[in-house]
Amino acid sequence: MSRPVFYNCPPSGNCYKVRLFAALAGVALDIRDVDLAAGAHKTPDFTALNPWQQVPVLQDGETVIWDSQAILVYLAEKYGKTEWWPAAPAARARVVEWLSVSVNEIQHGPADARLVKKFDYSLRYDDAVAASARTLSIIDRHLADHAWLAGDGPTLADCAAYPYLALAPEGGIALDAYPALRLWLARVEALPGYISVDA
Known part of the structure; x- marks a missing residue:
């Protein structure tokens, strides 16, 4: 195959x-x-x-x-990875919520800031910084009560959200004020098979 x-x-x-x-x-x-x-x-x-x-x-x-x-x-x-993409309607909807967040709030916050700082994109950096503060605060509050974004274990939600949150410092977005988010990043990085962006 x-x-x-x-x-x-x-x-x-x-x-x-x-x-x-x-x-x-x-x-x-x-x-x-x-x-x-x-x-x-x-x-x-x-x-x-x-x-x-x-x-x-x-x-x-x-x-x-x-x-x-x-x-x-x-x-x-x-590939039948139901642990990552659950079949139950409510569980799947929770994953989709975070897939949407990853291409909206995360994209227009930390990801856009990284595009400006690392790749010199012509975007409004101040807007990206302001969006990042709101987005990261909401995600940090969520993760204060949840080990993973959308379930009892890692799902596609975590894979979709992780890259631009982990890479936020490359856009000048510090993560010091978000302890629950930083603990979640560490949980993702401890998963078997984890690779960095450079791998």
Whole structure:
């Protein structure tokens, strides 16, 4: 059985979400780095895979999926990783809540701040800092009462949220004021199979 091909850019938090889940869940991927600096994501071949000309992209035979959240769900479903993607409606909805938070509140807070500081994106840094303070405070309060974001154990919710929260200091967003969040980061990092963004 051939491995799904995963088009990746190592520094991307959205790509890291998928690599992290695959490592934790024991899903083998054929990882192929895309040279964004050289414009490889704008070639006709890549555009045929993803018209948005962005990574990540997963190609599994005739199936092509772009968007990190969709890729996480696809892999968990395909490989039967029900501990990461529960079948019960309420449990699944709690995971989806955090998938949404990861591409909204976390993206427009810590992730945008990192884009400005690390990659010189033209975004409003002050807005990202303000959004980060609100988002991190809410997440810290949640984690003060919950070991994991969406259940009794790690789920896709944790894989989706972890990268840009862990990388927040690269955007000048300090995590000192969020002790429950920092303990959760440590729990993720202690999971068997964990890999860093640089792995």
